[in-house]
Amino acid sequence: MAPSAPQAAIRLDSTDDDHLSLRDFKRIADLIGEEVGIKLPPTKRLMVEGRLRKRVRALGLPNLEAYGTYLFQQDGLAAEWPFLINAVTTNKTDFFREPEHFDLLAERLVPDLIELRRAERKPLLKIWSAASSTGAEVYTLAMVLSDLLAQRQDFRFAILGTDISTSVLEQGVRAVYPAELIAPVPPAKQQRYLMHSRKPGIRPEVRIVPELRRLVRFARLNLMDATYPFDRDVDVIFLRNVLIYFDKADQEKVILRLVDHLRPGGYLILGHSESMIGTAVTMRQVAPAVFQKA
Known part of the structure; x- marks a missing residue:
């Protein structure tokens, strides 16, 4: 008699029947x-x-x-x-994601913002990452602005990162990331702004240097709230690759609230997959997905 085929093992951790109603x-x-x-x-x-x-x-x-x-x-x-x-919540984020926005910030937006406030001695530029996730965008901004500050020395900056998820905000405050996540960071910036763990581990990690961590802060914010408890003289707001998860009506409400926090001449930067079409906001487009408040 031929041997019978072995029966499949019963999986105790099977999720086949484990569902929400x-x-x-x-x-x-x-x-x-x-x-x-x-x-x-x-x-x-x-x-x-x-x-x-x-x-x-x-x-x-x-x-x-x-x-x-x-x-x-x-x-x-x-x-x-x-x-x-x-x-x-989806928390997809990377260092130097859509890098042309950071090039534009350093080469054009910051110089123009400083020129608008030329009567001030070393104006404080306020940058807001309104969906900061784990902080990769926040610390990318800090690296770019720190490099620019070393060249110009004619401005100051402060960065705010907000998100609705407490877990990603906690990671932003810790500023510790898997080493493979920093691949998009240019080598010179890696050397200047990152510390490598000395402890051997299965997954190597890096941490943002304290000099950068002191320049940023994180806070919890639900973009659906009717008001935002933050300054109304922000120079640049990043809200990239978030509006795609909202319907058109909510997109418009969020954008209107954020624009209300921009100073005249300030900039709103969206993701390349997003647009201002269908909103009631009148702003001048200065580059793809980049808009300036009158």
Whole structure:
């Protein structure tokens, strides 16, 4: 008799039957859409479930169904809300992402902003990364402006990074990153602004030097809030590759609020995949995805 085929091993960690109910997913999607502005269509259900399984394990719950019960039937939503936001928000970021914007900042925007304020001695330029994620954009800005300051020495700068996710803000404050993430940073800037860990590890890490860390700060902000508790004389606001997750109405509201925080002559920089089409904002376009307030 021929030997029987071996039976497939039973996986104890199988997620084949571990899903949110359609009702619970819709309630989560509706809440995120209303409170955060990010749209989660049914096609995102598997992605959301995959990200939430870590929270299920952290809470000691048996499965996603129990997680949904905890949120909506056991009054767990208030305590879980920050973790839920952290889980479902997308935090794709890189150092020197869309590098032409940083070239434009150093070569044209900053010199023009200084010229507008030529009556001031060493004007303070305020730069705001309004969706800063883990801080790669913030520290890219700090590197570029520090290099420019070393050349010109006729301005000062301060950088604010905001995001809705507390977990990415914490990483921004720590300023520690996997070594492979710094590949886009030019070698001279790597040498000047990065410290390499001396401890051997499976995944080498680097940290931003304290001289740069002192020039930036991070704060939590929901772009869907009706008002933003920040200065209204900001020189440059970066809001790149975020509006694509919002619907047109929310895009317009966010842009209007941000522009209200720009000083006259200040700049709003969006991602190359985004545009101002369909908004009620009247600004002069000075470069692709770069707009100046009158």
